[in-house]
Amino acid sequence: MGRMHYANWGKCAQAKVVAICDTDPDIIENSKKAGGNIEGADQAVDFDALTLYADYDKMLADKLVDAVSITLPTFLHESFSIKALEAGVHVLCEKPMALDLASCDRMIAAADKSGKVLQIGHCIRFWPEYVKAKEIIDSGEYGKVVSATFQRLGSAPTWGAEDWFAKDDRSGGVALDLHIHDSDYVQHLFGMPKGVQSFGSPASGKGLKCVVSRYAYDDDKLVTAEGSWAMSPSFGFEMSFNIVMEKATIVYDCSRSPAFRLCPVGGDALTPDVLKGDGYSLEIEHFAGLVSGQIMPEVLTLQQSADSIRLVNAEIESVQKQKEIRL
Ligand SMILES: NC(=O)c1ccc[n+]([C@@H]2O[C@H](COP(=O)([O-])OP(=O)(O)OC[C@H]3O[C@@H](n4cnc5c(N)ncnc54)[C@H](O)[C@@H]3O)[C@@H](O)[C@H]2O)c1
Numbered sequence: 340m341g342r343m344h345y346a347n348w349g350k351c352a353q354a355k356v357v358a359i360c361d362t363d364p365d366i367i368e369n370s371k372k373a374g375g376n377i378e379g380a381d382q383a384v385d386f387d388a389l390t391l392y393a394d395y396d397k398m399l400a401d402k403l404v405d406a407v408s409i410t411l412p413t414f415l416h417e418s419f420s421i422k423a424l425e426a427g428v429h430v431l432c433e434k435p436m437a438l439d440l441a442s443c444d445r446m447i448a449a450a451d452k453s454g455k456v457l458q459i460g461h462c463i464r465f466w467p468e469y470v471k472a473k474e475i476i477d478s479g480e481y482g483k484v485v486s487a488t489f490q491r492l493g494s495a496p497t498w499g500a501e502d503w504f505a506k507d508d509r510s511g512g513v514a515l516d517l518h519i520h521d522s523d524y525v526q527h528l529f530g531m532p533k534g535v536q537s538f539g540s541p542a543s544g545k546g547l548k549c550v551v552s553r554y555a556y557d558d559d560k561l562v563t564a565e566g567s568w569a570m571s572p573s574f575g576f577e578m579s580f581n582i583v584m585e586k587a588t589i590v591y592d593c594s595r596s597p598a599f600r601l602c603p604v605g606g607d608a609l610t611p612d613v614l615k616g617d618g619y620s621l622e623i624e625h626f627a628g629l630v631s632g633q634i635m636p637e638v639l640t641l642q643q644s645a646d647s648i649r650l651v652n653a654e655i656e657s658v659q660k661q662k663e664i665r666l
Contacts, residue, residue, distance in 0.1 A: 344408040360392040443645035459644035462618030482585025489521040512546035518566025539658035
């Protein structure tokens, strides 16, 4: 994910990348090795013009940077974000914010105290088709939402050092690592649900292989989401949604063409215009705008990012206790 942030910072006119920090000498010294599920992540990058660090504390002490992208394993998000904020550095920290609510609260307190920006990388709130779907729903033009379902499917990540993705106390498993994108988007569209009921298939060892959740609201709309690391590796990755309103259905499936359609009742389907770029470039532009003091639209708050941790942890609890968890 560090490659993705690096590439998108390169496109951001307001910023210049000056340093990179990674403890893995293969990455930091020869800049060749990278794995992962992000397109282009395996391409070599020329780090010659950058100051390279293996020690994060030294990087902060050198005061070269105004802002940092934190793309570390999840269990390090809290401590590395707080260190940067305490050093007076703005932070764009990858999702999930942290593994539990207490960590989120400490991150929020550190951000408040520092007066610096802390933004969590909920890129789906910035993803062009997801942005457009929210606009269409909020416009009310097609009536109320009747049902909405979201999917995010792939195979288990295998590239993390010491297999950190497979360890629930490091990654939070499929629910906190992958499925949180949709839980957070559900919250973004409809607010926090009043309860959640989830079903899961256990992974070998501990944790879950996949999770399916139903989010309960005061009205009778049916909202569900599925996140999976159970697919075969040759499947690749897919994200999709169907949102049914009284007078139209919106569908998105990244593996279809056209991927995005608005299908009105009694009319032809069309593909609405969406923002240029992707969720990664747009979240970085948003963060850069906040850091440079521009007035930006409120897309996400730290409390909402923490609420997504609360929501997903309730989903995990629901699987474990085999009952609905009230929020
Ligand atoms: N928003 C998204 O769509 C998206 C996609 C993929 C990953 N992520 C998130 O990004 C984070 C990283 O995921 P990844 O796939 O890039 O993981 P990764 O394991 O590939 O990369 C983590 C990097 O951190 C480095 N590192 C570990 N400890 C360090 C330390 N103490 N100091 C400096 N560097 C250190 C490792 O050497 C490695 O290069 C996770 O939280 C993940 O959930 C988000």
